[in-house]
Amino acid sequence: MAQNGYQHDGTIEDNNEVETPTKQPRSSNEMPGYHLNEPNSEVAEADGRAASDRCTSHSTPRHRHDSVKKTRPPFPWFGMDIGGTLVKLVYFEPRDITAEEEQEEVENLKSIRRYLTSNVAYGKTGIRDVHLELKELTLCGRTGNLHFIRFPTHDLPAFLQMGRNKHFSSLHTTLCATGGGAYKFESDFRTMADLQLHKLDELDCLIRGVLYIDSVVSSGPSECYYFENPTDPDRCVQRPYTLENPYPLLLVNIGSGVSIMAVYSENNYKRVTGTSLGGGTFLGLCCLLTGCSTFEDAIEMASKGESTRVDKLVRDIYGGDYERFGLPGWAVASSFGNMISKEKRESVSKEDLARATLVTITNNIGSITRMCALNEKIERVVFVGNFLRVNTLSMKLLSYAMDYWSKGQLKALFLRHEGYFGAVGALLELLHPS
């Protein structure tokens, strides 16, 4: 445990320092109520001194790698984001383990590594998003793969049970966790698995995670992308986007609910607003309306349905465009508006209902986002969150809505690692405390 990769030279360290965004604690007037996280800030300060130690390069190599050893946390490295619906877990698998290290590695640690990396599904509901795995990533002087795992929040007890069975607590690791669940389940972690959580603010983690992932992904598919010609379905294609000089940007996180942040720099952001009409609403309504039970089913159904049978369009009322106000005939005048008629209620399919729900929620997010962008005078919008997972439909709708209603002024951007940024941010906090 004591010899984590000491043979790496300082160059990589330095690169890492540059590449990894570090954060100053925000001032309390930027973020009222920040003092509530005081225990966190104390930790941050204590570690911050260590971090500055680590950064100094005047020391001898010997001194230096002592310092690295001292500040690098012991394995395993996890970052966790416990949301209202899903738990997101990122796990760093070191691939540069030396024979010596391997020998010293305790059985528990090995077993966890093997379990996580040799499976793509855990239990009934845990899933590893293999396509998102980041290979050959250098973190804190160690090279390895970053894995992205998720499972429903309601299965958290099973996860804790597993942690207990595998004697996770014996590893004396710090478990950095963010999301509401870090607070809600803190005592469960302690009592059920003897684990102490290091709780982190979810928006801090989210933003840190977004900026980090965008900065480290260089090979393979571009992290950031957009849809070209969003208003022309035939020519609408996904294109990579380079998020250089990203500020200011509007970051829209669509989880169970929605949070909208204006990000002006790495350390300067504010939550503009949010809405309770989010991914949870889509799934909740779909379950009630169609009897489906998973997000994948709901999306699958939506992809086969026709929302115009459910929604009342402008042309249903005006016979065409409402020219007086420049409203096109195809625009939705009333979501679910046709469902006030018994006849039409009986003629729609479950797929139609799922589609209408998706379109309603997505367009509403688009509309609120657009207003925030106008109020904040920001033209670039990055949408993240697990609502967008396997949901090209919504992404294209958002792209369309941003482009159409802003007359091309606003650009909708997406990130491949959709819902994992909070967890990544939590991991970064473990490695480089802000």
Next chain:
Amino acid sequence: MAECGGGDSSTSSHTMDKSITLPPDEIFRNLENAKRFAIDIGGSLTKLAYYSTVQHKVAKVRSFEHHTELYEISVQEEVTARLHFIKFENAYIETCLDFIKDHLVNTETKVIKATGGGAHKFKELIERKLGLKVDKEDEMTCLIKGCNFVLRNIPHEVFVYAKHADSEFRFQTTHPDIFPYLLVNIGSGVSIVKVESEDKFERIGGSSIGGGTFWGLGALLTKTKRFDELLQLASRGQHTNVDMLVKDIYGGSYGSLGLTGDLIASSFGKSATADKEFSKEDMAKSLLHMISNDIGQLACLYAKLHNLSRVYFGGFFIRGHPVTMHTITYSINFFTKGEVQALFLRHEGYLGAIGAFLKGAEEDNPNQYSWGENYAGSSGLMSVSPDMNPLQRARSGTFDMLEMDRLERQLVNLPLLQDSSSYIPDTVDLTEDALAREYWLDCFEEALDGVVKRAIGSQPDIPEVTERAEKFRQKYRNKLQTLRHQPFAYGSLTVRSLLDTREHCLNEFNFPDPYLKIKEKENDMALKYYLKVVKSLEELGWEQRQLALVRGVLAGNVFDWGAKARPWLVDSYDQWLQRLKGPPHKCALFFVDNSGMDIILGVMPFVRELLSRGTEVVLASNSGPALNDVTNGELQILIERIAAMDPVIQAGLMDDRLTLVQSGSSSPCLDLSRLDKVLAMVVRERQTDLIVIEGMGRAIHTNYYATLNCESLKMAVIKNSWLADRLGGKLFSVVFKYEVPAGKLSQNSSALTPS
């Protein structure tokens, strides 16, 4: 509603009941000479509008040349214009059209203006039944036109809704400049319209999540078909069973963002499971919150972007439903942290019909007149408390009406009001003060016998007078009954509105001026003493005379006047006397009160003294009759008579230093924000620097707290022991309130010198 729906029709709820008989006196009134029809057909309610002329009996006074009586009284027919708006369920549309066809005679009308989603659907029916050509008007344009009209003409149109307050409705003073504002119309979808002037408005945004979403999605989720039933379900539900709250995710609040635990993090977030049943009520509630919050949020974002603070909500989703008004209000409060208030309109349901009507009546130039709500012919805001009157809530078989009278004079603000946007005429808001409300409603109910008797007595030779008087009694009693249950029915309930309603009801049954004869007798009597009083006053020393003049005004104002020793209940006489020792006022505006002793022996000597001091005097009296108040017509004759006796008054008239103007009002009270345009002009031209208001109605029930830009004198004797008690005094306590606006004190005592 109680007075027009009729008990029998209210049972036939949602059926196309063609057998209902419409009482012709009560529903579509004055169809004989109706013209300029307009119709707004919504999803469930139809609103019909038309213009009619109403024949009124009015008492006119005319001076006799050589006669023993004071003046000639004649009752004449006068024609005034009235706007009728009737709202009923779509189910009755055919019955109503038939009824209109049967009663419409001699109309030169060829077209009917139509708006609303249903206009298209019923076009053929309307054209066939009425033989009128349907002329469609843009819905939004009509809505805005209607909105501007009610904002301009109905003082208590706007209210905020406070579910848990003593009175749910808080009526707002409409800012004299009604623009700019945001209208959020929640129909099946949502339209957000920015209105900048009468003709300039723009749909700046909207949302597809609106009333249709609540209804459609609600019907799917709960298998409940009717919109009203869905709202009722929602009002019984618990959204926390369905919604994922912040505390469901965090275990408590999200402190660093200030998000409390009870906040909804994800609407329907808990229903994302296949193995749990949810109650209809809970789902409906969750849906209601989701939609209301969403609309509120968008409205706030648009209000912020366009920097607007007045946001009105309307559309069928709102339409007097306490449940939706509450959730929208909550949402707006939340998203603006209380900076913007959600405003609602009392006649919201009529806006489209009013606008369509105005479009059709453009050649009559309706916007150049002032209009007043006729309390006798209007139903008032429906009871919105479901427990209070469930039948009314069901809105079945009921007809709701709004009637607006064209006022002879165009009404404007008194230019000397310190802040016209915050001016509230009435001293006590009976909507909020339950004790006071009960007292005054009882008081007016008890006085009803006397009023009926007086009305009968005023027309001794006219047949059927008793029958008419009984109808009046019935109507006014019903109004009082309605107001007991729905004090907010016509805006804030006040002593003024109770008095005005009584006048409107009396007029309705052709009792134009029950006090006419009495006033004449009293005037005649008082005139005989005028010179004597003037002479005795002149014999007094200056200082004594000033007090005697004030006492004269106060004494004239009350029959049972005893010699009230000072200090009075409110007494700033010393300051007034001090002021009189200084330079004279430039011009005094005097709002007069009663006939007889009051005007002739109290006010006129006071006026005479002012004139002698070199102060010009403008006497403002009622345009139309109210109780025993002297009307402008009567006052003209009285002043002629006095002038013939008194050279000071004669000279004042000749030199144009004494002027008579109409107040524009026919109320025993006084609303300084609705006065004759001519009066306002005279006030400005003459640089009025003193306003005198006398009598309980004008100086106590109203304007007691009015702040003016010039010196003012409010004088009254409290002729009501309850009110006296309220103000901390006894019956016949005297209020003498001399006020100088802040900042003008020093000016008055020194710098103001006659030029």
